Amino acid sequence: MAAEVRRRIVEREWLQGDRIPDEADLAVEFGAARATVNKALQLLADEGLLDRKRRAGTRIAVNPVRKATFSIPIVREQIEAEGMVYSHRVIAQRDSPIPEDVSARTGLPEGSILTHLRAVHYGDGKPFQFEDRWINRAALPQVAGADFRALNANEWLVQNAPYLHADVEFTAANADARDARMLQVRRGQALLILHRTTWNDLGPITTVRLACHPGYVMSAAS
Amino acid sequence: MAAEVRRRIVEREWLQGDRIPDEADLAVEFGAARATVNKALQLLADEGLLDRKRRAGTRIAVNPVRKATFSIPIVREQIEAEGMVYSHRVIAQRDSPIPEDVSARTGLPEGSILTHLRAVHYGDGKPFQFEDRWINRAALPQVAGADFRALNANEWLVQNAPYLHADVEFTAANADARDARMLQVRRGQALLILHRTTWNDLGPITTVRLACHPGYVMSAAS
Incomplete structure (x- = not known):
């Protein structure tokens, strides 16, 4: 039928x-x-x-099938799906005052203190993704006890922070000095950048900038 | 409830x-x-x-709300939504033998003759997107009479070629010489690249590489 x-x-x-x-x-x-x-x-x-x-x-429909879906992936699973051994390294995890761009993405006021995390995810020891994340403890009190060295923040959040709404943005950027160092590429290399922000009923949970290794392809199908 | x-x-x-x-x-x-x-x-x-x-x-669900949807946009509407005047220019439209990468994306055999189109979409006269498209006339006989100078291929296809399945890929690339010329940017500038391929019951319809102007952001929400 x-x-x-x-x-x-x-x-x-x-x-x-x-x-x-x-x-x-x-x-x-x-x-x-x-x-x-x-x-x-x-x-x-x-x-x-x-x-x-x-x-x-x-x-x-006049514009038929114009919607495609994609999954927000678990980076460890992505790396393992490519047959590589996953590892990750937490570069820094500390409480810091919110920077302007994070305030704009989340709507949280100037002066808010958030948990700031920087980490690199590796496949077979080669950088796969550089994660720069801000977590709002006000929406997620249990984050205080989390150790992202044991379980990475991506998975910790999926397991501990169900969200009601997510915004995702894709852009391209030339690697800056930090991107280049973290991903072990030359400065200026084109990188796919994902910004993802999630909310629950208490407010914004987290906003993350993910810089993907050169050649990374994000796929969707409909 | x-x-x-x-x-x-x-x-x-x-x-x-x-x-x-x-x-x-x-x-x-x-x-x-x-x-x-x-x-x-x-x-x-x-x-x-x-x-x-x-x-x-x-x-x-163990990984709740991991799906986001995005719409495949009409570039004219995107440009007009930003308050700019849309225009476009067909750089070339001719029948050509299929190149290797297009063969890989579509599954069409070596030696196939496809319609090859290159066009630039402008907002207020500034390059917004460079389109490099291959169209399979075997799946779309009516394409023979189409004049993409009058109605751009993006909209012509949406109006004339309902599809059953689409693949979409996002990557970043440093602008090559042609990208740089078409988008009026310097070589090496990071660009968001979309590859989109669609199929109907007769086979692959079209595959397109869209190179977006620097700073372009693709959004999704869930």
Whole structure:
């Protein structure tokens, strides 16, 4: 049923913006229960092929399947998936006043004291990712007792800090002196940079800048 | 109902990996219909907070909300959303034998003839994105008559080529001589590069390399 509707869209029997027959008519045509038709249409709507509106009926989406999903990865798993041995090193972990850019990303006021962490993740001893992270103890009181040398912050947070909302940004940057030192690359090397900020009901949990090794590819599919 | 379950997860009354009460018990606790409970749990499962398995019941996800979605954007809309006037220029549009990397991305054999397009998208006359695209006429016969000077390929494809599957990759690269010329930046400037390949039921439709202007930020949220 979903496959047949998908075929009609892809082969352009039904065109973008067209209203498709209503559920009752489709149920008759396919000899299926209305609940089955509804489920199939919902699947296609979730994929982005259909726009469903309670009053206006179901139409073929004008910009079909424009959404792709990607997972926020666990860096250790990424490295191990490439057949490499994971290790990490905490460069610094200390409480510091919030810098301006972190204040802008999180909305936390000037003067806030956050836990600042710098760490490098390695695959077979080669730098894979440089992590520069700020953690808001106000939203995460249990962070005070955490030792990120034992379990890295990425995994500690996944296990201890469920979040309600995340912002993710991708940019490219030329490696600055610190990036170059941490990733063992020349200054100016193009790096993929991820900024990720998460919130729970108490406020911002953490914001992190991840500088990926040259050649790193982030993939998504839909 | 969903809000209350979400609260119990975020405030850690229910811990990661825990099995939660079954639908019948929750229906009694909340004085709600089982269908309502089911719908609320499905919403939270779609968000990634719950793992639902037919036999094993519903558990709190161990890596909650690790999925983010982003939309594949229309570059004209992106530029206009920043309050700039959109324009574009087709640098070249011709049929060419497939290069090795395009063959690897699409699975099309050596010797295939594809339509090769190079274009630059501008905001207020300043380069915003350099597009290097290959289009497979075998999956898209109507491309023969398309004039991408009139309507850019990005929008022409969205309007004329519904796809079933897309692969998206993000990387960073130092601008080569051509990137630098097209985007009017110095060689070596770090650029965010997107590779996107789409398929319909006839095969690969198109694969494109988009080189974004320095400072471009790609956002996602979940």
